[in-house]
Amino acid sequence: MPTWQEIADRYGDFLYTVAYRLTGDRHDADDLVQETLLRVRRGLPGYRPGSMEGWLTRIATNAFIDSTRRRARRPQTPLTVDHDALGPAAPGADHAYEATRLSGDVQRALAALPVEYRLPVVLCDVAGRSYEEIAQTLHVPVGTVRSRIHRGRARLRELLG
Amino acid sequence: MTHPPGEQLSALLDGEMGPADAAALRAHIASCASCREAMASVETARGALRALPLVAPPDGLTTRVAGRIRAVARRWARVAVVAAALTAVVVFVAAPDTEVAPATASPGGDPAGRVDLDRVATPTRIGPMVLTGAYRRGETVSAVYQGDGYLLTVVARPGSMGAVPGMTPAVVGGRSGELRPGTATEVFAWQDGPDVVSAVGPPAAVADAPEALPAARPYGLFARMRRAARTVVSALTGFR
Numbered sequence: 202m203p204t205w206q207e208i209a210d211r212y213g214d215f216l217y218t219v220a221y222r223l224t225g226d227r228h229d230a231d232d233l234v235q236e237t238l239l240r241v242r243r244g245l246p247g248y249r250p251g252s253m254e255g256w257l258t259r260i261a262t263n264a265f266i267d268s269t270r271r272r273a274r275r276p277q278t279p280l281t282v283d284h285d286a287l288g289p290a291a292p293g294a295d296h297a298y299e300a301t302r303l304s305g306d307v308q309r310a311l312a313a314l315p316v317e318y319r320l321p322v323v324l325c326d327v328a329g330r331s332y333e334e335i336a337q338t339l340h341v342p343v344g345t346v347r348s349r350i351h352r353g354r355a356r357l358r359e360l361l362g
Numbered sequence: 363m364t365h366p367p368g369e370q371l372s373a374l375l376d377g378e379m380g381p382a383d384a385a386a387l388r389a390h391i392a393s394c395a396s397c398r399e400a401m402a403s404v405e406t407a408r409g410a411l412r413a414l415p416l417v418a419p420p421d422g423l424t425t426r427v428a429g430r431i432r433a434v435a436r437r438w439a440r441v442a443v444v445a446a447a448l449t450a451v452v453v454f455v456a457a458p459d460t461e462v463a464p465a466t467a468s469p470g471g472d473p474a475g476r477v478d479l480d481r482v483a484t485p486t487r488i489g490p491m492v493l494t495g496a497y498r499r500g501e502t503v504s505a506v507y508q509g510d511g512y513l514l515t516v517v518a519r520p521g522s523m524g525a526v527p528g529m530t531p532a533v534v535g536g537r538s539g540e541l542r543p544g545t546a547t548e549v550f551a552w553q554d555g556p557d558v559v560s561a562v563g564p565p566a567a568v569a570d571a572p573e574a575l576p577a578a579r580p581y582g583l584f585a586r587m588r589r590a591a592r593t594v595v596s597a598l599t600g601f602r
Contacts, residue, residue, distance in 0.1 A: 205427075209423065213418075218415075218417045221417045234423060239427065303410070307410045326408060354408055357410070361410065
């Protein structure tokens with residue numbers, strides 16, 4: 202059984218990437234990963250060997266949904282993303298990993314998707330989860346996952362122009 | 363064949379269709395220009411998403427999480443202190459009709475092996491924790507342990523101390539009770555009339571403790587209140 206620190210070391214990039222694609226903001230991604238690791242630490246005794254990425258994705262998704270609900274109750278901090286703060290102009294480590302303008306454009310388009318589309322799209326295309334897993338994580342039927350992923354991609358395609 | 367719903371195009375790309383449906387859909391797409399165009403559009407979006415690079419977490423993330431874990435532990439420690447203090451008050455003050463003998467045989471600390479009933483407990487280290495006392499009120503047994511920066515109150519019903527981690531049924535010195543074995547220090551808790559008594563010390567001394575224990579004597583309300591106040595004060599000043 203790994204410790205949460207070992208999981209943070211080994212899956213840190215995966216977890217942070219999923220969090221960043223979900224939130225569209227480095228600070229929010231940092232908060233989300235911290236919350237996820239706290240939940241991972243609490244949940245470790247109940248972890249059954251299986252897909253660690255799948256387990257982490259489920260925990261991160263629940264933490265993300267909880268945080269969006271909290272934000273919904275506090276309208277002074279809207280979930281909309283400050284597009285100017287994203288992309289190639291974003292400071293620091295962004296340059297090493299997001300050197301291309303293309304990924305900045307995709308990230309902006311992703312952040313502009315409504316959460317109900319962004320979530321299944323990120324779980325599928327970033328976290329690499331199956332429709333079945335996504336349906337279980339989001340507590341919706343597989344048919345709903347299928348249509349939301351498609352609509353999310355179609356909307357993203359429009360946004361990319 | 364009429365044009366398939368768009369979501370089937372995504373499902374096909376994601377390998378989320380049965381082989382027969384997938385084959386039929388591919389055949390249609392091959393012969394339908396508008397579906398080929400729609401497919402290309404979905405592929406573009408899907409490909410762009412999947413080409414997004416990994417993003418490394420900022421430095422010190424693990425350290426910040428560890429800091430939050432410590433902060434949560436500190437918060438729980440305060441809750442535990444208050445809970446232990448409240449337990450002490452309930453045990454000592456709110457139960458004037460119950461004979462409460464907070465008794466810890468401390469043979470290790472007393473050369474004569476005499477049991478000092480007036481002392482709540484001589485704190486004795488057991489691994490990472492210190493057992494500071496075991497109390498009983500009615501059917502309920504509570505044991506207070508002091509850990510590293512926290513107090514832990516274990517409440518159990520008589521005979522169920524075996525459910526407390528580390529304690530198992532045993533007979534020591536002719537008494538049936540619950541034992542936490544150890545080579546240097548062990549804990550033995552047993553029922554003595556209305557009281558639950560715990561002995562903490564080297565195994566040989568603990569084995570003599572049940573016989574050395576004098577008959578439990580009833581405490582007056584004033585003595586109980588004084589003891590409760592002392593317990594609360596030490597809990598609040600010592601561990602915050």
